[in-house]
Amino acid sequence: MEETIIKTAQPVIDSRIPEGPVAEKWTNYKAHQKLVNPANKRKLTIIVVGTGLAGASAAATLGEMGFNVLNFCIQDSPRRAHSIAAQGGINAAKNYQNDGDSVYRLFYDTVKGGDYRAREANVYRLAEVANNIIDQCVAQGVPFAREYGGLLANRSFGGAQVSRTFYAKGQTGQQLLLGAYSSLNRQINAGKVKSYNRYEMHDIVMIDGRARGIIARNLVTGKLERFAAHAVVIATGGYGNTYFLSTNAMGCNCSAAMACYRQGAYFANPAYVQIHPTCIPVHGDKQSKLTLMSESLRNDGRIWVPKDIEEAKKLQAGEIKGSDIPEERRDYYLERRYPAFGNLVPRDVASRAAKERCDKGFGVNNTGQAVFLDFSEAINRLGIDVIRQRYGNLFDMYEEITDVNPGEKANTIDGVDYYNPMMIYPAIHYTMGGIWVDYELQTSVKGLFAIGECNFSDHGANRLGASALMQGLADGYFVLPYTIQNYLSDQITVPCPTTDSKEFDEAEARVQKNLEHIMAIQGKRSVDSIHKELGHIMWEYVGMGRTREGLLTALDKLKALREEFETNLFVPGTIEGLNIELDKAFRLRDFITMGELIAHDALNRNESCGGHFREEHQTEEGEAKRDDENYFYVACWKYGGSDEVEPTLIKEPLHYEAIKVQTRNYKS
Amino acid sequence: METNISFKLKVWRQAGPKEKGHFETYEMSDIPTDTSFLEMLDILNEQLVEKGEEPVAFDHDCREGICGMCSLYINGHPHGPATGATTCQLYMRRFHDGDTITVEPWRSAAFPIIRDLMVNRNAFDQIQQAGGYVSFNTGGAQDANALPISKVAADEAMDSASCIGCGACVAACKNGSAMLFVSAKVSQFALLPQGKVEAKRRVKAMLAKMDELGFGNCTNTGACAAECPKNIKLSNIARLNREFLCAKCSD
Known part of the structure; x- marks a missing residue:
């Protein structure tokens, strides 16, 4: 009897949040944490998997501090990580514009933007170190946009009423990543970081209950290799590609996160998936990815559909063009519904509003699944030169893909010039959920840390624009390098484990068996065809509008899809050497498990919040309706021991001290 | 259509x-x-x-x-x-x-x-590792606005920094030279005050590494800039040459 109680009792989640008021927690933590002295740092090895903003900045900083770092990426160079594609900018509370910004306001906006589902203490720390990031990047030589006086320029992003976003043209992610990459290169040159390109982590090696190494596959030779360390840091990004079509790069995958999950790391809030409102709409069934048009376009672009459904039908039939419809017959639905924030409402709100219009039949494009993003008003006000200076590269990108130039005058009605509007539609973009971490960014597995998009901690149920870059760099430059020392301080006498151990043998054998299994299926379907089917299931039933019934259907379909994968997959070639189909198959298996996890979490969460919208839970006006009484917690999912077994839910209750939890309001 | x-x-x-x-x-x-x-x-x-x-x-x-x-x-x-x-x-x-x-x-x-169509561009990483950075440790940076930088310089540095490291310049060059790639990085830092301190060391180290890795010499045909997907300008190479000459002269 007693034994049963122990078995079913919920593990207690300790988020290790420091004492004190929220504004003093990080300072207190740093004042009292344990450190590792320079001589001991030289004896300690840390594995960092991933070279995006979080991974590269962490690897570089840990190297600078004196640790030995092994750094892995699946691409041919650390500089290719998908952080590079972030366009818009990075937030910080510098208040350079004197518009009333402060650390508290950035903290508040981020918590509110996340629909009150983020951990307060983590978000405050994020807002606190954000200013250091800008200083750091400028010191590295990142060419941020500047005013004529030589000072840094800012722009606005969704969910904020201040201009706090720093940017480098439409290539902010690129410049920040190249900054981190340059610091990383300096450490590689100094011999403190060893860089492994075209390597993919396949499993975590556990010794005596601690993460002590990884099994990685050399993607060129196909060989499995063993790497040992005192701690392992995962910085492998999000799981957006579960949906097949997303704005993520082709290689983005969740396999490293799933390996952690299978080793006992809890996976938190998987249902919180961000659907970005401004992407180029889907065309055809051969499409491989969706292209984002930066949120910064919403500074000057106005989003609309026709007021008259008949005109929408004509647009869908290709009988008229957007520029044929004059101002008074346009429904600027975001400005109409959310007067205070207008076109700059947070992403989840903007995405749902677009879906609402399209579902009602007002959508444009031949599919009816698109809305207009229009620059006519801004071009008429500021001139095409100013607009091109701001968004020229985005206009070019749009034209290259769609053959339509948004900077081209298309019509004049009653003396008013109308330019070609862009067509946009929401697409999967970012995942707020991720591996559960405590305040120190340590997972529920000792010695295993998760940083950047692959952890869950800072964005709650919805991430604000320009906050992903902020979080990745905050974790990598300023948080993990401190907190990991608190863990490593009692590891200084532990020698780095040898890879000739039973644990490494077993882990490698496990991975080898898995790969051999995939190769042995020899069915009929390609990896991509099954992945596309997965994407359809996810988008249809676990996408922007979710219902209990739909989620149950999704779980059934996913089970059948796993069966299809296990029995009818075909991977050509051999297990030795480079095999791009095998790489993809390995990742697809994890995407299916991830899909189930998202659906389970979405089914459990009987409320709507941020990126998670359950159609049963909405207000009369169609806004998300939270249930703070029953769902004010982080949903942590514990692996059931096999992919076929349902995961168990463990709750981390949220405690808000500094912020009063209320209904999000972007209307007034 | x-x-x-x-x-x-x-x-x-x-x-x-x-x-x-x-x-x-x-x-x-x-x-x-x-x-x-x-x-x-x-x-x-x-x-x-x-x-x-x-x-x-x-x-x-x-x-x-x-x-x-x-x-x-x-x-x-x-x-x-x-x-x-x-x-x-x-x-x-x-x-x-x-x-x-x-x-x-x-x-x-x-x-x-x-x-097939996949090549190893690790040499590009090695050139960057030789000197493509500002030697600055995380933490302790001064306020970002303490160092005003003219918009013209910042914009020009940004143009150079737009290089994506794809290697098209090397592939386009009849000599297989990496000068456009190297010059883009050298220029970004040469144009900014943050990069000035190490400018001489950087240009020499990066060029030495480039030579060591088997890239050819530049004969100013301009094919690299013509084919660059990011429109990195040929003037970067001129700046690289100037930087290198200055560095050598002060040896």
Whole structure:
């Protein structure tokens, strides 16, 4: 009897949040944490998997501090990580514009933007170190946009009423990543970081209950290799590609996160998936990815559909063009519904509003699944030169893909010039959920840390624009390098484990068996065809509008899809050497498990919040309706021991001290 | 308007770095013109896998022209016929029904072929590791606005910093020179006060590494800048030469 109680009792989640008021927690933590002295740092090895903003900045900083770092990426160079594609900018509370910004306001906006589902203490720390990031990047030589006086320029992003976003043209992610990459290169040159390109982590090696190494596959030779360390840091990004079509790069995958999950790391809030409102709409069934048009376009672009459904039908039939419809017959639905924030409402709100219009039949494009993003008003006000200076590269990108130039005058009605509007539609973009971490960014597995998009901690149920870059760099430059020392301080006498151990043998054998299994299926379907089917299931039933019934259907379909994968997959070639189909198959298996996890979490969460919208839970006006009484917690999912077994839910209750939890309001 | 086109695809196939390569011809039919070039290769690969054959290996990742992973020499041009765009941003509307499209990997001694269209560009990383950074440790930076930088310099540095490290400049150059790539990084830092302190050391170290790794010399033909998908200007090379001369003179 007693034994049963122990078995079913919920593990207690300790988020290790420091004492004190929220504004003093990080300072207190740093004042009292344990450190590792320079001589001991030289004896300690840390594995960092991933070279995006979080991974590269962490690897570089840990190297600078004196640790030995092994750094892995699946691409041919650390500089290719998908952080590079972030366009818009990075937030910080510098208040350079004197518009009333402060650390508290950035903290508040981020918590509110996340629909009150983020951990307060983590978000405050994020807002606190954000200013250091800008200083750091400028010191590295990142060419941020500047005013004529030589000072840094800012722009606005969704969910904020201040201009706090720093940017480098439409290539902010690129410049920040190249900054981190340059610091990383300096450490590689100094011999403190060893860089492994075209390597993919396949499993975590556990010794005596601690993460002590990884099994990685050399993607060129196909060989499995063993790497040992005192701690392992995962910085492998999000799981957006579960949906097949997303704005993520082709290689983005969740396999490293799933390996952690299978080793006992809890996976938190998987249902919180961000659907970005401004992407180029889907065309055809051969499409491989969706292209984002930066949120910064919403500074000057106005989003609309026709007021008259008949005109929408004509647009869908290709009988008229957007520029044929004059101002008074346009429904600027975001400005109409959310007067205070207008076109700059947070992403989840903007995405749902677009879906609402399209579902009602007002959508444009031949599919009816698109809305207009229009620059006519801004071009008429500021001139095409100013607009091109701001968004020229985005206009070019749009034209290259769609053959339509948004900077081209298309019509004049009653003396008013109308330019070609862009067509946009929401697409999967970012995942707020991720591996559960405590305040120190340590997972529920000792010695295993998760940083950047692959952890869950800072964005709650919805991430604000320009906050992903902020979080990745905050974790990598300023948080993990401190907190990991608190863990490593009692590891200084532990020698780095040898890879000739039973644990490494077993882990490698496990991975080898898995790969051999995939190769042995020899069915009929390609990896991509099954992945596309997965994407359809996810988008249809676990996408922007979710219902209990739909989620149950999704779980059934996913089970059948796993069966299809296990029995009818075909991977050509051999297990030795480079095999791009095998790489993809390995990742697809994890995407299916991830899909189930998202659906389970979405089914459990009987409320709507941020990126998670359950159609049963909405207000009369169609806004998300939270249930703070029953769902004010982080949903942590514990692996059931096999992919076929349902995961168990463990709750981390949220405690808000500094912020009063209320209904999000972007209307007034 | 979307139409479908059919064409011949001549693709370089090579099983490994030391194997002998050859062109393989594939008939592609009814490809929508709003398909991207890489999506067209996806379609080819899907067809090959369906036949039980091995797909064509090529590098690609972000598919929005920024990661620098995609390459391909298409009809004699790195990243194909479009200017200022990478292969992943190239759409089939640039081609015509009945065309023969030739697809080769980057060809340069410093970029050995891994398989088919995939090459090893590790040499670029090594050049960056030799000096492409400001020696600054995390923490302790002064306030970002404490150092005003003229907008002109910042914008020009940004233009140079736009390099995506794809290697098209090397592939386009008859000498296989990496000067445009190196000069972009050297210029970014030369234009900014943060980079001035180490300017001399940087330019010498990066050029020495470039020579060591088997890249050719620059003879100012300008093919690199003409083919660069990010329009990195040839004037960067002039600045690199100036920086190098100044560094050498002060030795």
